[in-house]
Amino acid sequence: MVVRMRRNRSQTAKRRSHHAIAGARLAKCECGALRVPHRACPECGKYNGKIVIDVVARAKRDARRATRKQKELRASGQSSETKEKEEVAAK
Numbered sequence: 001m002v003v004r005m006r007r008n009r010s011q012t013a014k015r016r017s018h019h020a021i022a023g024a025r026l027a028k029c030e031c032g033a034l035r036v037p038h039r040a041c042p043e044c045g046k047y048n049g050k051i052v053i054d055v056v057a058r059a060k061r062d063a064r065r066a067t068r069k070q071k072e073l074r075a076s077g078q079s080s081e082t083k084e085k086e087e088v089a090a091k
């Protein structure tokens with residue numbers, strides 16, 4: 001590097017003074033929860049006053065998937081319950 005191009009500590013620090021990441025700007029939803037602007041609220045599923053996400057259906061679906069995953073883990077013998085039983089048996 002040519003001396004002409006060399007940056008001193010002061011110039012580097014001045015450049016890096018703008019590198020800090022600012023916190024996310026959150027807006028308050030009409031339901032009271034904090035949400036990302038220009039995105040539907042994950043709590044109530046509303047955007048601009050209209051319901052765009054069926055929150056209840058989504059919660060039901062997630063619960064159903066969780067129970068199914070638990071069942072599959074239990075069937076394959078990898079659930080935490082069976083591991084605990086094995087640990088007890090080993091002692």
Ligand SMILES: [Zn+2]
Nearest residue numbers: 029031041044
């Ligand atoms: Zn909301």
